[in-house]
Amino acid sequence: MKKDKRLLLIFLLVLVVLIFNFFLDRTARLKDFIRYPNPKIWSLSRAPRFEDFPINETFKEKPAAVDISSNSGAREFRGALRYTAEDGPNFAGHYAVAEWGCGSTCQDGMIINIATGKVYDPFKEATARGVNYKLKSNLFITDPYSDDTPLIEEILRIPVKYYIWKDNKLLQIYQEECSPVDENKYLCK
Numbered sequence: 001m002k003k004d005k006r007l008l009l010i011f012l013l014v015l016v017v018l019i020f021n022f023f024l025d026r027t028a029r030l031k032d033f034i035r036y037p038n039p040k041i042w043s044l045s046r047a048p049r050f051e052d053f054p055i056n057e058t059f060k061e062k063p064a065a066v067d068i069s070s071n072s073g074a075r076e077f078r079g080a081l082r083y084t085a086e087d088g089p090n091f092a093g094h095y096a097v098a099e100w101g102c103g104s105t106c107q108d109g110m111i112i113n114i115a116t117g118k119v120y121d122p123f124k125e126a127t128a129r130g131v132n133y134k135l136k137s138n139l140f141i142t143d144p145y146s147d148d149t150p151l152i153e154e155i156l157r158i159p160v161k162y163y164i165w166k167d168n169k170l171l172q173i174y175q176e177e178c179s180p181v182d183e184n185k186y187l188c189k
Contacts, residue, residue, distance in 0.1 A: 047160075047162060047174055047176055048139055048162045048173060048174055049139070050134045050136075050137035050139050051137070052137075052139065053137050053138050053139040053164055054136060054137055055092050055093035055135075055136050055137055055138055056093075056136075057093055058089060058093045058094065058135060058136065059088070059089050059093060059094035059114050059115050061115075063085045063086065063088055063089075063096075063114045063115075063117075064085075064113075064114065064115060064116055064117035065085075065117050066078070066081045066082050066085050066112055066117050066119060067116070067117040067118050067119060068081070068119070070117070070118040070119050071110065071118075071119040071120065071121055073110070073121050074110065074119040074121075077098065077100060077110065080098050080099075080100050081098050081110060081112055081119060083098075084096050084097070084098035084099075084112065085098075085112050085114060085117070088114060089114045089135055090133070090135055091111065091133045091134070091135060091138075091140070091165070092133075092135075092137065092138040092165045093135070093136070093138075094113065094114050094115045095111050095112060095113055095114060095165065096111070096112045096114050097109055097110075097111055097112075097131065097133055098110050098111070098112060099130070099131065102126050103126075105128050105129075106126045106127070106128070107126060107127045107128075107130050107131070108123055108126045108127070109123055109131065110122075110123070111165070113168075120168050120169075122165075122168075122169060122170040123142075123144070124144065125144035125145060126144070126145065127142045127143050127144055127145070128143050128145045128158050129143050129158075130142070138164050138165040138166070139162065139163070139164055140162075140163045140164070140165055140170055141160060141161070141162050141163070142160075142161055142163070143158045143159065143160050143161065143178075144158075144161060145158045157178055158178060159175050159176055159177050159178055160175070160176045160178060161174070161175050161176075162174035162175070162176075
């Protein structure tokens with residue numbers, strides 16, 4: 001009888017440890033998901049780099065005419081889109097990022113498929129400090145903000161967000177929180 005109680009006690013102890021580890025693991029995964037919204041794509045503890053998401057082939061032919069009808073907002077910016085497309089791809093092998101200002105701390109833009117001329121508007125919000133991208137990578141870095149962020153001190157706190165361009169959409173994979181160092185500088189980590 002004593003042996004049965006010991007076995008039962010050991011079994012319960014092992015069960016408690018397993019349940020504890022399960023919840024501990026779930027909590028860690030939840031924290032990772034908050035910091036790295038797409039852990040299947042990015043789960044390292046450092047910010048992604050362009051070389052982490054390489055594009056091997058780039059479009060080298062004559063760019064297709066910009067298809068203004070492919071996006072409802074493209075007509076308003078058709079000049080900037082056509083001008084950008086003429087220079088060929090500058091992002092993810094065969095895309096061009098067209099950018100324009102929308103205020104003193106505001107930039108906006110659209111992405112053009114240079115091979116087809118189709119226009120995409122993945123920017124759900126304007127950016128405060130601009131965007132960063134490269135021809136041979138599908139990593140896209142920006143700091144989107146809403147119109148509710150008017151003060152420069154608040155703009156310096158806007159997090160930097162890292163996306164990859166996948167299926168003609170920007171998919172967020174990482175985020176860095178930022179804080180102002182002085183009135184013109186900020187530190188993100």
